[in-house]
Amino acid sequence: MSAISINKEHLKLILEDAKTSSESIVKETVLAANEDNTHMQMIVEKAAEKTQKSAKSQPSAMQIKITDFFKAVIPPVFGILMFLGIWTLLSHQQPILPGPISTWHSAVELFSHPFHQNSLDDQGIGWNILSSLQRVAFGFGLAALVGIPLGFMIGRYEFMSSMTAPVISILRPVSPLAWLPLGLLVMGAAGPAAIWVIFISSIWPMVINTAVGVSKVPQDYMNVAKVLNLSEWKIITKISFPYVLPYMMTGVRLSIGIAWLVIVAAEMLNGGAGIGFWLWDEYNASNYEHIIIAIFVVGIIGLLLELGLSMLAKRFAYE
Amino acid sequence: MNPILNEATTPALSNNTAKVTERYVHIEDVGMQFVTKKGTFEALKNINLSITQGEFVSIIGHSGCGKSTVLNLIAGLLQPTTGNLFCAGREIAAPGPERAVVFQNHSLLPWLSCYENVYLAVERVFGSETKVQQEARAYAALELVGLSHAVEKRPNEISGGMKQRVGIARALAMEPKVLLLDEPFGALDALTRAGLQDELMRIMQKSGATAVMVTHDVDEAVLLSDKIVMMTNGPSAGIGEILEVDLPYPRKRLELAENVQYNHLRSEVLKFLYERHAKKVA
Ligand SMILES: Nc1ncnc2c1ncn2[C@@H]1O[C@H](COP(=O)(O)OP(=O)(O)OP(=O)(O)O)[C@@H](O)[C@H]1O
Ligand SMILES: [Mg+2]
Numbered sequence: 001m002s003a004i005s006i007n008k009e010h011l012k013l014i015l016e017d018a019k020t021s022s023e024s025i026v027k028e029t030v031l032a033a034n035e036d037n038t039h040m041q042m043i044v045e046k047a048a049e050k051t052q053k054s055a056k057s058q059p060s061a062m063q064i065k066i067t068d069f070f071k072a073v074i075p076p077v078f079g080i081l082m083f084l085g086i087w088t089l090l091s092h093q094q095p096i097l098p099g100p101i102s103t104w105h106s107a108v109e110l111f112s113h114p115f116h117q118n119s120l121d122d123q124g125i126g127w128n129i130l131s132s133l134q135r136v137a138f139g140f141g142l143a144a145l146v147g148i149p150l151g152f153m154i155g156r157y158e159f160m161s162s163m164t165a166p167v168i169s170i171l172r173p174v175s176p177l178a179w180l181p182l183g184l185l186v187m188g189a190a191g192p193a194a195i196w197v198i199f200i201s202s203i204w205p206m207v208i209n210t211a212v213g214v215s216k217v218p219q220d221y222m223n224v225a226k227v228l229n230l231s232e233w234k235i236i237t238k239i240s241f242p243y244v245l246p247y248m249m250t251g252v253r254l255s256i257g258i259a260w261l262v263i264v265a266a267e268m269l270n271g272g273a274g275i276g277f278w279l280w281d282e283y284n285a286s287n288y289e290h291i292i293i294a295i296f297v298v299g300i301i302g303l304l305l306e307l308g309l310s311m312l313a314k315r316f317a318y319e
Numbered sequence: 320m321n322p323i324l325n326e327a328t329t330p331a332l333s334n335n336t337a338k339v340t341e342r343y344v345h346i347e348d349v350g351m352q353f354v355t356k357k358g359t360f361e362a363l364k365n366i367n368l369s370i371t372q373g374e375f376v377s378i379i380g381h382s383g384c385g386k387s388t389v390l391n392l393i394a395g396l397l398q399p400t401t402g403n404l405f406c407a408g409r410e411i412a413a414p415g416p417e418r419a420v421v422f423q424n425h426s427l428l429p430w431l432s433c434y435e436n437v438y439l440a441v442e443r444v445f446g447s448e449t450k451v452q453q454e455a456r457a458y459a460a461l462e463l464v465g466l467s468h469a470v471e472k473r474p475n476e477i478s479g480g481m482k483q484r485v486g487i488a489r490a491l492a493m494e495p496k497v498l499l500l501d502e503p504f505g506a507l508d509a510l511t512r513a514g515l516q517d518e519l520m521r522i523m524q525k526s527g528a529t530a531v532m533v534t535h536d537v538d539e540a541v542l543l544s545d546k547i548v549m550m551t552n553g554p555s556a557g558i559g560e561i562l563e564v565d566l567p568y569p570r571k572r573l574e575l576a577e578n579v580q581y582n583h584l585r586s587e588v589l590k591f592l593y594e595r596h597a598k599k600v601a
Contacts, residue, residue, distance in 0.1 A: 220422060220424060220426040221426065221428060223396055223414075223420070223422070223426065224422070224426050224428070226395075226396060226413075226414040227394060227396070227414045227415075227416065227418070227419065227420045228416055228439065228440050228443045228444075228493075229414065229415055229416055229443060230439075230443060234439075234443075238428065238431070238439060239428065242428070242430040243430075
């Protein structure tokens with residue numbers, strides 16, 4: 001197993017990195033219960049706003065539409081070009097860092113046969129992505145199954161909330177990868193351990209957001225429930241659940257984000273298959289272009305997950 | 320005929336022939352204190368009130384005197400600090416569908432259609448009936464308030480007046496023994512308000528249910544009520560005076576405008592509110 005050959009320095013770095021990023025996300029969970037603060041979306045929405053505004057004030061000219069289009073497109077294109085420029089510059093300074101062009105050629109070749117399979121250690125990037133996604137789906141699915149009902153109970157019953165508060169506040173800030181050795185110890189295998197890490201680190205945003213949502217159900221609605229003398233089941237299905245759904249979807253979105261962050265790191269330590277493992281493996285095999293490709297793949301898939309869930313959340317919103 | 324009218328009319332008729340129950344809603348030495356961060360706040364003190372079955376009672380008073388608190392006590396949403404409340408001879412221990420509430424801000428569930436909002440109440444009260452009967456009740460209630468055309472709309476797709484009417488339909492569909500209304504038309508413009516007042520008057524005449532309505536509006540109080548309860552200012556608010564309104568039914572707002580007795584009652588309420596218990600504007 002090549003991935004186990006990481007030295008301690010590396011391990012520390014990975015741990016710290018995963019910790020800071022997940023912590024900031026957990027903070028975001030509480031602060032931004034309902035906000036959509038994806039950068040991409042902001043850009044898209046701003047652009048759309050601009051187009052609408054000017055479309056209203058001067059609806060006649062086709063030309064204005066075209067300039068608006070360029071206004072929306074030019075800044076992002078400019079940003080990407082600048083990024084590529086800096087990257088090229090750096091790769092000239094430090095020739096061991098592959099530049100955009102050689103990375104591009106390597107990517108074209110790599111993605112021409114994404115699902116080849118020579119051995120367990122040598123399979124197409126498609127397989128690696130799929131096995132990472134599968135782990136995320138398992139770990140996240142389990143977390144949702146436990147976390148959402150738990151959040152409901154915590155939000156609904158004062159007792160549950162006080163009872164779970166101390167444990168949650170201690171466990172929540174723990175860095176995701178700190179759970180890995182425990183998983184390996186108890187489960188005895190790398191695969192389940194990775195799923196365990198995803199489970200334990202992605203459960204909190206769902207628990208907390210759901211609980212916050214449930215506890216915020218307006219008193220007016222609860223008064224309606226009281227006057228109608230609704231059963232607990234009706235209160236949950238007709239009042240709490242619909243009200244909480246948007247909060248819950250925010251939790252789900254943040255959880256998936258964390259799960260994706262964590263899986264890459266966990267696979268680097270764990271080995272087996274997966275995009276994180278592949279990244280590390282390519283580093284050991286000195287295929288430096290592939291490292292950069294892996295970073296882009298991780299980023300793009302993370303973005304797609306986020307966008308997909310945002311769209312799903314919008315469909316669930318009742319207003 | 321729609322089932323609401325049928326069923327609701329029957330007990331009222333039989334009550335007219337039999338002996339009318341006095342003290343149907345009975346409030347006895349009730350006091351209400353709220354525990355706040357700054358200590359306890361006595362909102363109500365020594366409230367005594369009896370409401371006869373089938374009577375329409377308005378509660379009027381300056382803002383913050385405790386009108387909603389009285390209504391919530393009758394609804395069972397609040398428990399009094401001292402004293403007791405009874406409805407039909409039983410102590411009021413908790414909210415229940417026999418005391419339906421029309422909330423000040425309509426309180427419709429935004430994710431349900433108008434029909435579903437009403438059906439939620441029907442289902443709870445008439446769970447023993449068949450689904451067809453229950454559906455008929457929900458439709459009939461919406462028809463009663465003139466909303467047959469909007470049954471499938473969500474609350475945010477209809478006007479404020481329509482929302483308030485759905486709120487009334489929801490309460491009426493439960494065929495409550497007591498209808499509690501907290502400033503039901505407070506947020507509406509004068510025209511819509513007048514229309515809904517007439518509608519409410521007609522419905523209450525037909526159903527014969529007991530009603531308690533909180534209001535700010537003197538004309539509304541005189542037009543709709545058999546009795547006007549005027550409250551003194553808080554803290555430690557109480558009942559200042561009770562005015563009997565013995566204008567004959569059906570009451571027509573245009574004819575009443577020139578009615579001597581109506582104008583006398585109206586000025587009585589105004590005098591109470593603006594002379595004897597004027598609220599100092601801070
Ligand atoms: N839950 C509560 N906690 C503390 N104080 C309360 C509470 N509910 C009401 N009060 C106080 O009791 C008093 C009466 O309130 P209430 O809502 O009954 O007034 P109101 O007559 O209905 O006023 P408005 O006409 O403005 O609706 C107010 O001074 C209010 O601040
Ligand atoms: Mg009030």
